[in-house]
Amino acid sequence: MGKRVLLIEDEPNIIEAISFILSRDGWTVETHANGHDAVDVVQGNLPDVLILDVMLPGKSGYDILRELRAHHGQTELPVLMLTARGQSKDRDLAEQAGVNRFITKPFSNAEVLDAVRDLGEA
């Protein structure tokens, strides 16, 4: 039983791709596809690494991360954020929210895999 990754993402094809890559590396991948109850899902079953999309239905990735860090004491939870909006102000927003890694789509599979490994080992 490897370490667990929780992937919050709404684009089915991307879910499929990331699940495939991480599973092959021995990770247990769980997924969730909307922002509404994402915080509760994380809280209910804390993963080793959280992968968070920004543009989610219901609630943005920034808001979810802020809530986790500020209101639920999840200051140590390693978070990797993925976004299709690649402007510098999006990176700033993510860092303000307390992200550990920030990767812009489209990404290379190796890049995501390395990031998750780093975060999982820390």
Added chain:
Amino acid sequence: MIALNALVAICLSYVAFLFAVAFVAERAARRGQVGWLRSPLVYTLSLSIYCTAWTFYGAVGYAARSGLEYITIYLGPSLVMLGWWWLVRKMVRIGRTQRLTSIADLISSRFGKSNLLAIGVTILAVIGTTPYIALQLQSVTLSFDVFAQASGEAEQLPSAIWVAIGLALFTVVFGTRNLDVNERHHGVVMAIAVEAVVKLFALMAVGLFVVWGIGGGLGATLEKIDDSEIGAWQVEGGRWAGLMLLSAAAFLCLPRMFQVMVVENDDEAHLRTASWAFPTYLICMSLFVVPIAVVGLDLMPAGSNPDLFVLTIPLSQGREGLAILSFLGGFSSATSMVIVAAIALSTMVSNHIVMPIWLRFTNSGAVVSGDVRNVVLLARRLSIVGVVMLGYLYYRLSGGGNALAAIGLVSFTGVAQVLPVVLGGLFWRGATRIGAFAGLTLGFSVWLFTLFLPSVGTGVVISTTVMEQGFFGWSWLRPQALFGIEGLDPLMHTLFWSLALNTIAFFGFSLVSFPTPLERLQGAQFVNIFQHSSSVRSWSPGVAQSEDLMVMAQRILGAGEAQALFSRAARKQGVSGNLPEPTPGFLELLERELSGSVGAATAHAMIGQIVGGMSVSVQDLMAVADESAQLMEYSARLKEQSDELSRTARKLREANQKLTRISVQKDAFLSQISHELRTPMTSVRAFSEILRDSGQLTEAEQTKYASIIHDEAIRLTRLLDDLLDLSVLENGQVSLNLRHDMLRDLLDRAAAAALADDDGSALRLRRDRALEDIPIYTDPDRLTQVFINLISNSKKYCEAETPELHIRVGQRGDLLSLDFVDNGFGISPEAQDVIFEKFARVSDQKAGGAGLGLAICRQIMARLGGEITYLKGEGGAAFRIDLPTNITVAAQ
């Protein structure tokens, strides 16, 4: 006996002598040798034109008929000079500061420079003075008559017309020799001063002769007086008071008195002398009236005219020399009165009637000053002739039969109508032009109706019937018994009613009317003349404080420039320090400097305030107001320009805001596009890497991942197509391919395209094909694109178990409306506002669209001359398309 020719010759010589006096005085004045011309004595003597032939001859007649009553005619003016000298002083001060030329000018000026009022007063004065001039002509003619009868030459009696012509000529020659801005006539004043001496000397001589030559000394004469009827005459209090009031009013209001008292006044201080000297003169004039009357009544045959006792007594005693002296005295009285009255009236007539008319009928802009001068002189001359001739006409009409005194009093009463307005104007700021007009009109009308017209002679103007039964037969309008009050003598009757109604109307109308701003200013100037005593418009040194001037100059010119100006002036004057002496020269320099900044009038007024020697006059204020008006106009223009600027600035700001908004929108759009492009590319990259890097993939996995890459590539292509399409539509670069087609065919094509790849979606279309049979002229491909979009959206988003899209067609004239309504849950109200915006995806689920479809639809409909809107309250999602069946018709 004296031949008539000799008398005429004496007259002519006397006139020639007066000419010489006037000429010498005039020349001296022109040379600036005015010292002796300006003595208070000359001023006092010139006032004696109050004593006309009426006084000279008529007083004796008056005394013979009515006893001591004649003295009231002297008492009125004496009381004015002794007791009311401050009133006269006020008139003189106002006359000088306002540069008034006549009594009409005084009234017009006081009431806001109303020319209408000036014309009214002028007409009143002319009509009021006419009988008086007639009286002088009559007296001269009568005196000639006396000599003619004595020498038996009655047939060769010089007609009154010659006297009139002679007087007019003299007046024209001396009254209009030159045109002085101050309307001063030194020559004429000197001549009438000489005449005043002559008439006093003549009357005194006759008086002395009568008392000591005939009466047998003072004691005997006094006894004779006590014995005569005159001594027994009772004093009637009411009538005496009335007559005194009348003569006082006349003294103040007669145009000729205003001329000598105010206009010809050189120095206000002369009034001090005149205030006792003139009453003394009057006493001298009246001293021997009673003795002459008593002796005359005693001496002369019954029925002889007492008006001529002054002449007939010396003649009857064979004293021809004395008679001639006496004749010259009477002649002097008559001529001086006519001359001054004619000058005064001609000034009024030409200034207030002729010149305004002339100026109106000529192009005033093109007038050369020399022209105006000639016109004024001509107007004066014609006016003089006209005034004298009017007097002659009155003399002829009235037949010359009335007693001299009676005619004089008619005149006095007419002129006295001006008194309430003059007094009110001088002492009451509330007096208004309308009040003045009402008072004058009413008083003058009453006078005209009750005294003047009847005086011409019953039956001449007013018929006997009117006299006895009243105007229109109304008994209360009988000229000599207004409102049914009878028993008063006509003079007192008129005096009472005219002045009473005049005063009441003047005060009444003044109280209910409002003065104009100019009237207010002038009123304040007149009433408070002694607080505003200003003299000439040049600076007097002494009181000015250089330091105050410096402070003021700094405010206007700025500190540096003001200090430079002051120290320059100080150096020039050789004064140590930076403050120069406030010499007139420096004040003028400063005024010029300040004028450049604040305007001439304001500069003058400001310096005037500090120098203190003068205060601000009405003219100054008006000029300041003019400048302020110009400044205001200027600042209004500035404000206009600044408004224009701020309008431009606002437009720029709006344009900038618009640009910023567009820029923000563009950023958001790019960000959106980036997101929409990156998402499919992420899948493409990820899966292509998986296919490349992972060796042991099952065939099913390989196929699945390859088709994901394929689908995402198609999604990318569609997105790029949509973006380009939208870009073209938004920029208006789209070219429409207009054709005739049938609506039903378009809908068929759209349904086929949208539902072609039957992917298991169960969307059912509900249509009424019969209603769709509508010919349409439009771009069919574009319209079909919109239909496809709507059907696809419904297919993607309709949540109903058996999804159904109802397409309703309606037609109203050239307008077509299609509703696309499905049976899903519809679109939330807040989302309804944004669905037509780019990238506005409402649904949470992924449906493969980039959110550009409805934005494209909206652009297409706009190009096709119609619109697409969300239809509220239909339950499911509902869109309405409105469009013209013929796009070209709609375009028109």
